[in-house]
Amino acid sequence: MAQNIPKKQMAQVIEKTGGPVQFKEIDVQQPGPDEVLVNVKYSGVCHTDLHAVNGDWPLPTKLPLVGGHEGAGVVVARGELVNEIEIGDHVGIKWINGTCLACDFCQQSDEPLCAKALLSGYTVDGSFQQYAIAKAAHVARLHKDIPLDAVAPVLCAGITVYKGLKESGVRPGQTVAIVGAGGGLGSLALQYAKAMGLRSIAIDTGDEKKDMCVNQLGASAFVDFAASKNIVKDVQAATEDGLGPHAVILVAVSEKPFQQAAEYVRPRGTVVCIGLPAGAYLKAPVFESVIKMVTIRGSYVGNRRDSAEALDFFRRGLIKAPFKVVGLSELQSVYDLMHKGQIAGRYVLDTSK
Ligand code: 8ID
Ligand code: ZN
Numbered sequence: 001m002a003q004n005i006p007k008k009q010m011a012q013v014i015e016k017t018g019g020p021v022q023f024k025e026i027d028v029q030q031p032g033p034d035e036v037l038v039n040v041k042y043s044g045v046c047h048t049d050l051h052a053v054n055g056d057w058p059l060p061t062k063l064p065l066v067g068g069h070e071g072a073g074v075v076v077a078r079g080e081l082v083n084e085i086e087i088g089d090h091v092g093i094k095w096i097n098g099t100c101l102a103c104d105f106c107q108q109s110d111e112p113l114c115a116k117a118l119l120s121g122y123t124v125d126g127s128f129q130q131y132a133i134a135k136a137a138h139v140a141r142l143h144k145d146i147p148l149d150a151v152a153p154v155l156c157a158g159i160t161v162y163k164g165l166k167e168s169g170v171r172p173g174q175t176v177a178i179v180g181a182g183g184g185l186g187s188l189a190l191q192y193a194k195a196m197g198l199r200s201i202a203i204d205t206g207d208e209k210k211d212m213c214v215n216q217l218g219a220s221a222f223v224d225f226a227a228s229k230n231i232v233k234d235v236q237a238a239t240e241d242g243l244g245p246h247a248v249i250l251v252a253v254s255e256k257p258f259q260q261a262a263e264y265v266r267p268r269g270t271v272v273c274i275g276l277p278a279g280a281y282l283k284a285p286v287f288e289s290v291i292k293m294v295t296i297r298g299s300y301v302g303n304r305r306d307s308a309e310a311l312d313f314f315r316r317g318l319i320k321a322p323f324k325v326v327g328l329s330e331l332q333s334v335y336d337l338m339h340k341g342q343i344a345g346r347y348v349l350d351t352s353k
């Protein structure tokens with residue numbers, strides 16, 4: 001069951017760890033029995049994609065590799081075992097491309113923990129190409145009234161921060177600090193926090209990100225980590241009663257904040273680690289962590305239900321985070337800006353250019 005599918009397509013490919021990323025023509029693949037072939041229209045660029053190019057993590061990528069895991073598009077072919085998805089349906093390719101659906105973790109809807117999870121743009125080719133493959137069971141379902149460019153960043157960044165906020169246990173009216181608030185995950189975290197009835201303190205640097213966080217995304221306060229002389233004091237002072245935020249969502253790509261958060265989080269508060277800076281370690285003072293009864297935890301993307309919920313917030317018009325659209329051919333220049341920390345919000349690639 002296929003329609004007008006070309007044999008060749010344009011893609012961004014790395015041949016070896018460290019790059020460079022090359023914009024070139026490659027073959028279009030056929031979906032397996034339980035897979036769909038998606039004509040990707042737009043794909044967000046996540047810092048994870050740059051970590052993959054640079055080999056930042058103790059987990060090897062496939063090579064050659066087509067990166068990308070925020071792909072929004074249209075199903076153009078499906079394998080013979082796929083019944084619930086029709087040709088023409090709009091879907092999203094997420095980081096979790098497929099899982100075994102049978103192990104302990106899959107049975108408990110903790111699919112990201114599945115030891116056999118396939119990772120889009122990492123262990124299988126992802127969405128920086130015009131036609132990408134995903135397991136039918138795991139693609140995100142997108143209503144046709146959802147714009148495919150704006151929704152792309154939700155497919156990783158949105159789902160991940162929504163899950164992280166849930167994992168933090170914060171309740172409406174409480175305060176959350178978003179560390180790395182000016183980046184892709186951070187900007188969406190501010191919007192989800194607002195939609196969930198939370199106050200938020202944005203932590204990042206520079207006037208552009210400050211303006212975006214406070215004036216567009218609803219942060220109640222902004223702390224500039226580069227300008228602050230005492231981050232702990234400044235973050236605590238930004239809360240109503242000076243006792244610190246109830247939760248901290250760490251989405252920065254540097255180690256330092258992972259070693260500061262437990263100090264400014266409120267007693268009984270929770271630090272949620274999401275960002276994955278290369279070679280970084282968590283550190284917290286034992287004394288304060290104990291007598292403040294601090295919880296420190298990791299959070300890793302989201303399951304299929306979290307994904308559907310995060311997308312529903314978006315569909316209801318509650319999530320409006322800034323994004324810039326450029327052609328797929330311009331991925332390297334997006335990586336250059338990302339490496340320098342110069343992206344406020346997210347870049348989204350248009351695969352037709
Ligand atoms: O499931 C997961 N755990 C998951 C899912 C998706 C992404 C984890 N991630 C990881 C990525 O691999 C990456 O390590 O989350 C991290 C953030 O991804 P991103 O939002 O796509 O990165 P970005 O757009 O480059 O934003 C990072 C921001 O951090 C700020 C930068 O200024 C930038 O705005 N930042 C840095 I670097 N150091 C900071 C500091 N000390 C800081 N902000 C506050 N304090
Ligand atoms: Zn991502």
